[in-house]
Amino acid sequence: MMPLIPLVTASEVAFWVCAPIAVLCALGLLLARKPVHSAVSMAGVMVSLAVLYAAQDAPFLFVIQIVVYTGAILMLFLFVVMLIGVDSMDSIVETIKGHRIASALVAFGLGALLIAAVGQFAVNGAPAGLAAANAEYGGNIESIAALLFGKYVFLFEASSALLITAAVGAMLLAHGERLKKKATQVETAAERVRAYVEEGEHPGPLPNSGVFARHNAISIPALLPDGTIAEKSVSKTLTMRGVVVDVNELRAPTNTAYAAIEARDAAIEGDDE
């Protein structure tokens, strides 16, 4: 008797769970504005692909996919994202006219072509499955090792040369070469005096933060005797971020204190009369 519900195998369940996740995460990679979000979506794609490998009797690739791709490569991507600036947004201005439509058309056309090609050469029959091939040497890893160190041993050796070259290349490229000569102490001193002569810049050290103000945190600008802010007492970066404390807020406690003192003085003088 035919069962009413077609038999659903575990690998099919894995496919129908993981395939939509993979596609959604890939779309997230494509559409996210921030590089960090793209990297996290990429991690989703890789983990779901790893599950698909496991569902197809390839446990070695499942582990390698998670350890090498999600663990190593993606973390490297995240490191570089951190290095280059987490909040750098992509500009959405088209630099080449029609570029976006043309690219979308190319991608869509290629996808349609590939899917049509798969449909055209439809593979018939049930898959052979890897169970027999895996059992040949007593397991998936053993069978892969037998192939890797037998039939493909020269490819394996060549890949070691590739990895060493890549490591040396990365060291060379990432090694920071000085674009300008480092200024010596004499040159810095000469530059300071020159700035003093030509632009009247004070040659001494910059003012401390928080002088005459009631705190000395780095975001508190120094107050000059006339009550204005010494702009050089706060780092330019903090000024740009807008975390510098406002001058009126700084002056307020002093002003209230003076007002209280003056009021008391006035009261005492009033008593005398």
Next chain:
Amino acid sequence: MNPEGYLVLSAILFAIGIAGFLLRRNAIIAFMSIELMLNATNLAFVGFANYHGNLDGLIAAFFVMVVAAAEVVVGLAIIVAVYRARRSASVDDANLMKF
């Protein structure tokens, strides 16, 4: 199950990777799209290996991973070097060789 599902999924992921590479201006995201394409081909390799019942497809996927790892190391080093020189990771800003 039939390998067709895996092949269609692989084609979709590959097309999304192409779109990401062509559309995104951030060099890191373009690079991640390349990784997505490599992953898509890996999925096709594993699907075919499972269909034909031999392990050569898994070996091919393994070597793709090796090459991808080497490529990521060098590519990210290049992106960092370009960023250090030009203060930008956008592919539009690296135009020294533009005619």
